[in-house]
Amino acid sequence: MQGKQKGKQERPSSGIKVLGMQIPLPRPLWLYLLLLVVVLLGVEWMTYNRRITV
Secondary structure (H helix, E strand, O other): OOOOOOOOOOOOOOEEEEOOEEEEOOOOHHHHHHHHHHHHHHHHHHHHHOOOOO
C-alpha cells in the first residue's frame, strides 16, 4: 500500500518569468484565447457579409 506524500505540495507556476519577475497568467488562458478567436471570426463574418472586406 502506498502512503500519501506528506508535506506541502508545490503548485506549478502559472506565469512567465521576465527579467527576474514573475508575471502571473490566469489559469484558463486557453479559454480567453478561444473567446478571442470566436469574436474575431464573428467580426470577419459580419464584414464579409456586408461586403466591406470583399
